Amino acid sequence: xxxxxxxxxxxxxxxxxxxxxxxxxxxxxxxxxxxxxxxxxxxxxxxxxxxxxxxxxxxxxxxxxxxxxxxxxxxxxxxxxxxxxxxxxxxxxxxxxxxxxxxxxxxxxxxxxxxxxxxxxxxxxxxxxxxxxxxxxxxxxxxxxxxxxxxxxxxxxxxxxxxxxxxxxxxxxxxxxxxxxxxxxxxxxxxxxxxxxxxxxxxxxxxxxxxxxxxxxxxxxxxxxxxxxxxxxxxxxxxxxxxxxxxxxxxxxxxxxxxxxxxxxxxxxxxxxxxxxxxxxxxxxxxxxxxxxxxxxxxxxxxxxxxxxxxxxxxxxxxxxxxxxxxxxxxxxxxxxxxxxxxxxxxxxxxxxxxxxxxxxxxxxxxxxxxxxxxxxxxxxxxxxxxxxxxxxxxx
Numbered sequence: 001x002x003x004x005x006x007x008x009x010x011x012x013x014x015x016x017x018x019x020x021x022x023x024x025x026x027x028x029x030x031x032x033x034x035x036x037x038x039x040x041x042x043x044x045x046x047x048x049x050x051x052x053x054x055x056x057x058x059x060x061x062x063x064x065x066x067x068x069x070x071x072x073x074x075x076x077x078x079x080x081x082x083x084x085x086x087x088x089x090x091x092x093x094x095x096x097x098x099x100x101x102x103x104x105x106x107x108x109x110x111x112x113x114x115x116x117x118x119x120x121x122x123x124x125x126x127x128x129x130x131x132x133x134x135x136x137x138x139x140x141x142x143x144x145x146x147x148x149x150x151x152x153x154x155x156x157x158x159x160x161x162x163x164x165x166x167x168x169x170x171x172x173x174x175x176x177x178x179x180x181x182x183x184x185x186x187x188x189x190x191x192x193x194x195x196x197x198x199x200x201x202x203x204x205x206x207x208x209x210x211x212x213x214x215x216x217x218x219x220x221x222x223x224x225x226x227x228x229x230x231x232x233x234x235x236x237x238x239x240x241x242x243x244x245x246x247x248x249x250x251x252x253x254x255x256x257x258x259x260x261x262x263x264x265x266x267x268x269x270x271x272x273x274x275x276x277x278x279x280x281x282x283x284x285x286x287x288x289x290x291x292x293x294x295x296x297x298x299x300x301x302x303x304x305x306x307x308x309x310x311x312x313x314x315x316x317x318x319x320x321x322x323x324x325x326x327x328x329x330x331x332x333x334x335x336x337x338x339x340x341x342x343x344x345x346x347x348x349x350x351x352x353x354x355x356x357x358x359x360x361x362x363x364x365x366x367x368x369x370x371x372x373x374x375x376x377x378x379x380x381x382x383x384x385x386x387x388x389x390x391x392x393x394x395x396x
Contacts (some may be wrong), residue, residue, distance in 0.1 A: 001052025001303065006284045007181035008206025009154055011123070013083065015278055015303055017055035018048045018296075019212065019289040023074070024066030036291070041074040044296055049081060052298050055392030057184075057210070059128060060109055065116050067324035072118035085124040086113050086211070087158055087184070089131060094248050103142045108116050110151055121300040126156040126184050130164045135170050144177040156182030156210075162197040169205055183207050183282065189319045190216035190254055191244050196327050199282050208284030216244075216275050219251055222262075226252040250321065258316035261311045267301070274302035276315055 002015040023036050036044060050052070056075070058067045066084060075082050088109035091099030092326060114120060125146075146152045157165060165183060172179045174187070187194045187209060194209065202209055212237055232240050265272065277286050291295035306317075313323065322328070353366045 003052075004183065004284050005208070006124070006154065007202070007208030008179075009181040009208075011083075011154055011181075013285045014053050015057045015285060016051075016053050016274075016300065017057055017085070017143055017210065017285040017287050018044070019287040020058040021062045022060070022067075022291055023070035023291050024063045033315045037070050038073075040292075043293065044290060045071075045074045045082075047293060047296055047300075049078075053198050053300070054081060055083040055085060055123075055285060057085040057087075057212075057261075059090075060092060060113055060116075061087075061090040061128065064092065065112070065364065068113055068116035068163055070171065071232050072116055076118060079119055083123040084117060085126065085182075085184075086117070086122055087126045088113065088130040089128040097155050098136055101127050101142075102134045103138055106139070106142045106146070110146055114151065121150060122158055123150050124154045124182060125152045125159045125184060127160075129156050130157070130160050137166050137175070140168065140172050140177045141176065144175075147178050153176070154181050156180050156184065156207075158184035158188070158212075160198075165198065165207065166201060166205070169207075179205075180207060184210040184212055184287075186244055187211035187277060187280075187283070187317060188214050188216040188220065188257075189276055189374045190219055190246050190251055192319060192321075194281075196324070199280075202282040207282070209280075210284060211277055211286045213244075214277050214286050214288065215270055216246065216251075216273075219246060220255070220269055220273045222258075226255065247343055250308050250319075254315075254318045257314050261307070261314060264311065265307070267305075268298060270298060271302040272311075272315075274299065275305065275307055276312065278303070279306070279312070334393045 003012040004015060005011065006013045006297075009372060023041050034252060045056070048056070056071055058071050060068060062068070075084075088106065089099065089101045092109075093099075097105055105344065110122070110125065113125075125143070127139070143155045147155065154180050157168070159166075160183065165180065169179055171177075176369075183198060185194045188211070191213075199209070201207065255269070258272055261267075261272050262269055267275070274286055274288065277283055286302075288296075288299040288302075290299060
């Protein structure tokens, strides 16, 4: 297993990490992800550790805390062998302070997570969503206190926009508070929006990416095919509406290319999709999940080899879409999603680094500048569906 630094921190993480959302699964979303517990969960952890995968990712909202409890039981007696990453901020109940990133919410969420995980510290805590209702200074000063108390080792975020992350980093620098070193993002061949703005930001600011849903919400399993119904056991039957949308024409064009590469390499479609991500700038680790031992072993087969340049080019061409404003070049709107990223990394990534490694930061960071709009997603604990509100906001 290859190990990489998590962003600009000193923490080394495996190129593949295990997503424990399948542990203790229940409810309309997580119940379809998986329901590993007891001996099965311990067996999956055993397989991960044997392969060098020692980073396990979970969240308090996953099955109302059951994922953290099952993970805590599965690693009992070997805490020093593993790294624990968990997330908080999404609502855990219907009360006014049961969600968000306020001081009281964060302190309670960390204490609850420590109890469920059966540990006295968390290696990486990530904010699961941006809380527009809480001052960033309150969020960061609270995280600073939790780090100083020894309850957190590192802090990061998940699902932030570029300006939300950059403004947070600027405020952290101003006050000397811990910087976010990780950004857990949706990133896959069929969903490359991360590359427009947040990848260049990560390169510049030393924020490593932890990629979730590398198989495009179950669409790149090798079982979804043009002109064929969804496989009977696919979780997409019940969960497609919860995940990022994908146009069928775009999906099938990519699947055709993946099938060609699969025939050339002898690797499976999921292994190819994950391996492609491992070569991308800023990627510290790709989070893989598994409902059973067979799925886990197949996903672990994504490491230890590299795609040929011609295969990479084929996949990039098949996954490109029209760049949104302001990223498309004047007079040429049909560009790869990587074009904006390549312009930004031109002077940063020409040195010889392993894929996913990040430059150390130097010098002060600028302020976020003028911010026109922000969106804040809140997910109801009963349905876990997004409803997005847009509020006009001017950064001064």
